[in-house]
Amino acid sequence: MAAENAPENVRIRDFSWRTDREQVLSFQYEIYETNFPGCTVDRSFIRDYSLNLRDATRNPDERLIVLEEDGRIVGFLWLSLMSTLVDLCVGYIKNIYVAPHLRGRGYGANLLAVADEWFRSNGASKATLDASVGNERAVGLYLRDGYEVTRYRMEKQYKWP
Template sequence: MIDVDVRPMSRAEFDRWQTDVVDAYAQDQVTAGTWTADEALHRSAEANRVLLPQGMATPGMFFLLGVLPDGTTIGRLWISLTHPRGVSHCAYLYDIEVVAEHRGRGLGRALLTAAERTAREEGAHALELNVFGSNTTALGLYQSSGYRVTTQQMRKNLRTDAQ
């Protein structure tokens, strides 16, 4: 496996990431059929504000960049030591992203391993995450990395005019 280290984001890196993560989450919700395109960006930004009331300084949150030994940034992580549903000793991985031009080289697995190491070093006994059902690449990565389904949401469209 490729060795990936992590380091904290700088303020400027965090600010850029905030824009990217809000946009990506909004799009994921639209793709999943949860939010309309008109409301998605606003709702995503609001959800982010609720989770990060003190921004980068919100206690228990880690905002990290994945870097190769040569200093190349290959991805980003957002880890919370406080689980959103209060699961004891379980950290939560809100975001993991490999930079587009570095995908397909095993770096997602290496970045996930770095996230697990960080959570373990901070005292977590487990790491949980959410993955959208349409993200088959991520599903495969998580399953092959030992993650198991703990809850699952399913939806059926009941409108006859929608496919």
């Protein structure tokens, strides 16, 4: 797949666990440590994530996509189909990443368009995701793409002496 309005050396394609996983795993440090302040991505986290990636490649309700620039993996998208209390089939974006040097050029939006296409073609009634309030770039991207806030997850901090 060519990414829309992207230069020729950038393309979107399906993930290969054998050739792409190391690069995709390297993205998880930034993703988890910035979206979940206090989270430390360690070796056991990476090992579990790697196994989850492998399982996803074997699951028809999951799809893994990468963004490639000159043969190097520079972005990642993890999609899932699921049912909820009220919906038979909804699309869920489990993870999205674009390498820092390519941000702000529409690749995140390109990946969301791939998600829409796959969700729709599998009969999903809607696309859903979770985002951290502090991740303004991601939230801005989702709002611009048509996502709406439908639930709040609320927290109250306890002060310990």
